[in-house]
Structure formats: C-alpha cells, structure tokens
Amino acid sequence: MIQSMNATIKETIDRCRKAGLRRTKALEELLVTLTESLRPMTLNELATSARLSDQCDKATVFRLLQRLSEHGFVRRLGLHERAAYFTLILPNKHSDYLICTSCGSIEPINAPCPVHQLEDEIRKNTGFRNLYHELEFFGICPKCA
C-alpha cells in the first residue's frame, strides 16, 4: 500500500474499481505516478519510472494504460514525438501544453483555455458526440534559443 496517497488518487482508484478494474499494486503505482507527474508521459517513461520499474513489466503498463483509456481515465496524446504520451483525465481538469521542439520539454499552460466556445459550436453544428480537444503550442524555449 502506498503511504502518501492523497484524496485525488484514492478517488481515482475508487472510480477504477467501480469500472470493474481490479485493485492491483501495478494499477496503484501507475495512478500515483501519473498523478504526480506534471506532464504527460510516454509508455517507456512510465515503465522505467522509479515507482514502476521494479514493480511490473512494460507490457503490464501498456495494458493498464489501454484499460484506463477505454474507461476514459487516461488519454493518449500525440505530441510529435515518435512515442505516444499518456495523461490522467481528472474531472474538471483540462490542460493545454507548451512544448519546446528543440529540447522536448513539456509544460502545462495555466491560462484559461480559449477553445470551449468553438467546441460548443462544433458540437452543435456537426453532431459529433463525446467531443474534446487537444491544444498544443510548439516553439523554441528561451534556454534553447
């Protein structure tokens, strides 16, 4: 059992349980890692992270991410790298990202997202369901410039 498990993580595990997932050590550690991470992570980063590297196999992490995606707890992001990135979806939380194309750093943008209105229009005009968006800014960060 993980010591410093805060409320958010407990809730997330709870939601996973209700969705039918079993409470395994690997699941817990993965959720903690994703929660603690300030940015999306790749499968490889996750599988080799402190919490997970000696906890379980990469295939397990892959399958956990797959299950979590199916249930909408995790989202897969394409951020221009060859590898896919994964991020936890928390209720009422949305992040856009600022990415340096030179060093690859990824940081969430705190500014209010300006896209919601357009998203509503699209939902109304096109009849798309389950609509969400992904917004990323790319550029060269001051350090790399």
Add this chain to the structure above:
Amino acid sequence: MIQSMNATIKETIDRCRKAGLRRTKALEELLVTLTESLRPMTLNELATSARLSDQCDKATVFRLLQRLSEHGFVRRLGLHERAAYFTLILPNKHSDYLICTSCGSIEPINAPCPVHQLEDEIRKNTGFRNLYHELEFFGICPKCA
C-alpha cells in the same frame, strides 16, 4: 512535368528551390499530392498514393518530408494514430481539425481559430520563439454514433 500545376504549387516549388532543394520529379509529385489533399496524410498514404506509388520509394518520400519540415514547408502532426501525419504549410493558411475517433476521418475546421490571442500572450510571457499551435477536436461523428 505535371500538367495542371496551379499557381500555389508553382510558388511552393519556387520556395523550395530558393531553400536549396533540387527540383526532382518526386518533390513535385509530393507537393502536388499534399496540395491536393484536403487533410494531413501519413507517410504510408503518401508513398502509396496514385501520384507517388510508381514514382519513388517510401524512403524517398520520408526524406523529402524530412527536408521539407526542416525548411518549414511541411509540418508533422501527431493525431493520435500510430503513424505521423504531414501537412503542407502555406503562408496565411492555418487549419484546425475535427477527427472521428471511431472511423478516423479527419476534416479541417473552417471557423476562425480562437487561439491567436493566447498564442501572442505566450510568446510575450515565456520568450518562446517560432511559436505555433496545433488544435484538434476529437469525438464520434454522426455516422459512427
């Protein structure tokens, strides 16, 4: 030489020439294909397209896309698929996309992009250079729903 080569394509080839690229048949066909496509395409789609399949090898298309990216004529997009998507960058043209997560259809959104102001703020506040953004909406299209 390609018959119906319109002004846009001629200009693009011109810009490529000025950037030091050689005017090869493969380059021309690739630019025509990308220009005619209404949506971003994967390397595989490009290499097997009518114009390019019997024109050149996939590795050639790959390297062309690589060069075109370096010069900013082409942009690589991560659209959640395993394969990367490529799109031509034309001056004064910007597209956001609406993507069906079920059938994979991709269509450009015509609505004015609501992100420019935030982009300016980020440019000012963070000191990032060469800033651009990518905005995609994902959902289930009416046909799939």
Add this chain to the structure above:
DNA sequence: GTAATTGCAAATACTTTGCCACGTA
C-alpha cells in the same frame, strides 16, 4: 564534375499480442 538525391535493404524504435502463471474478488 560535384554534391544532392534516390532505391533497396537492413536496422531501430515503439507498440501490441500469445500463452500460461498468478492474484483479486
């Protein structure tokens, strides 16, 4: 003629699956 470009084949990177053992409910 010279350097960029190409084709082909091989190497790499990342992802996904099969199968049987194991652990949770």
Add this chain to the structure above:
DNA sequence: TACGTGGCAAAGTATTTGCAATTAC
C-alpha cells in the same frame, strides 16, 4: 473457484539509416 491481471518473449508496424548508383545543377 473464476476470471481479470501479470510476466516474458515473440511478432507487428512505423520510422530511420547505410551505401552505392543516379541525377540535378
């Protein structure tokens, strides 16, 4: 006990590179 989950290894898919031959300038 039963079925979801895990480990390991192998297969699959997309990308990238080496090198000799070719082509644009």
